[in-house]
Amino acid sequence: MRGLTLTDGRIELRDRDRAFRLQVDELTLAPGQAVALTGASGSGKTLLLELLGLLRAPGKGTVFLCDGKNLATLWGRGVRDADLARMRGQLFGFVPQTGALMPFLSVTENIALPQHVTGREDAAWCTALIDRLGIGDVASLMPGALSIGQRQRVAIARALAHRPPFVIADEPTAALDSDSADVVLDLLLAAAKEQDSGVILSSHDTDRVARFGIPRLALTTESQNGVVTSRLEPAPC
Numbered sequence: 760m761r762g763l764t765l766t767d768g769r770i771e772l773r774d775r776d777r778a779f780r781l782q783v784d785e786l787t788l789a790p791g792q793a794v795a796l797t798g799a800s801g802s803g804k805t806l807l808l809e810l811l812g813l814l815r816a817p818g819k820g821t822v823f824l825c826d827g828k829n830l831a832t833l834w835g836r837g838v839r840d841a842d843l844a845r846m847r848g849q850l851f852g853f854v855p856q857t858g859a860l861m862p863f864l865s866v867t868e869n870i871a872l873p874q875h876v877t878g879r880e881d882a883a884w885c886t887a888l889i890d891r892l893g894i895g896d897v898a899s900l901m902p903g904a905l906s907i908g909q910r911q912r913v914a915i916a917r918a919l920a921h922r923p924p925f926v927i928a929d930e931p932t933a934a935l936d937s938d939s940a941d942v943v944l945d946l947l948l949a950a951a952k953e954q955d956s957g958v959i960l961s962s963h964d965t966d967r968v969a970r971f972g973i974p975r976l977a978l979t980t981e982s983q984n985g986v987v988t989s990r991l992e993p994a995p996c
């Protein structure tokens with residue numbers, strides 16, 4: 760698996776009296792590499808992660824290359840939802856802001872779920888991740904019995920369980936106190952690196968991103984005549 764390259768990425772949203780344009784000239788992510796997206800609230804970080812994670816149709820002109828295929832053309836060809844979901848599962852693991860675990864499955868079952876969905880069964884790897892993320896003592900519990908920090912560790916293990924080439928993490932530490940945020944981010948980056956998964960995460964916390972030495976790309980917005988335009992630019996570490 761080579762990397763992901765998004766070129767001329769566009770999303771346009773419009774309602775009665777406002778419009779939002781996201782413009783990404785180029786963004787690349789290699790397996791094993793980590794990149795952080797920063798930007799003010801409403802600058803489009805989640806939108807961009809949705810575009811990269813095949814959760815949102817890109818605008819016209821977007822080129823989104825993965826292993827020589829332009830994924831942006833899938834939408835134009837009216838790809839079936841089931842095929843898109845399969846491709847999404849093969850390529851990505853997702854860490855949402857607050858875990859979003861299945862409440863009726865145990866920790867171990869939650870972690871194994873993406874392996875079942877993608878047909879990449881590997882119970883030994885689930886056990887290794889549980890161990891690596893320090894959640895062995897809660898492995899048989901249901902998510903409702905866990906602290907927020909424990910749930911985020913489970914979400915990280917779940918995102919990595921099927922060894923996806925890329926992990927997409929939307930504010931993975933926003934719900935945590937500072938010490939837990941450091942621990943969880945460290946675990947995410949180390950576990951992803953170990954299996955050569957690229958990580959793209961969004962964060963408000965530029966200090967933490969810098970402290971971890973994660974290359975940063977910033978979304979900056981400009982407003983004109985009711986149109987907000989947000990552009991992605993490299994930012995100093």
Ligand SMILES: Nc1ncnc2c1ncn2[C@@H]1O[C@H](COP(=O)(O)OP(=O)(O)OP(=O)(O)O)[C@@H](O)[C@H]1O
Nearest residue numbers: 772773774777778779799800801802803804805806
């Ligand atoms: N239908 C719409 N028309 C115009 N603008 C829209 C529409 N829907 C959403 N938006 C704008 O698109 C942007 C979406 O941003 P997004 O949620 O990706 O930001 P974010 O950087 O993730 O924010 P946060 O840090 O608060 O989570 C917001 O500025 C929102 O106001």
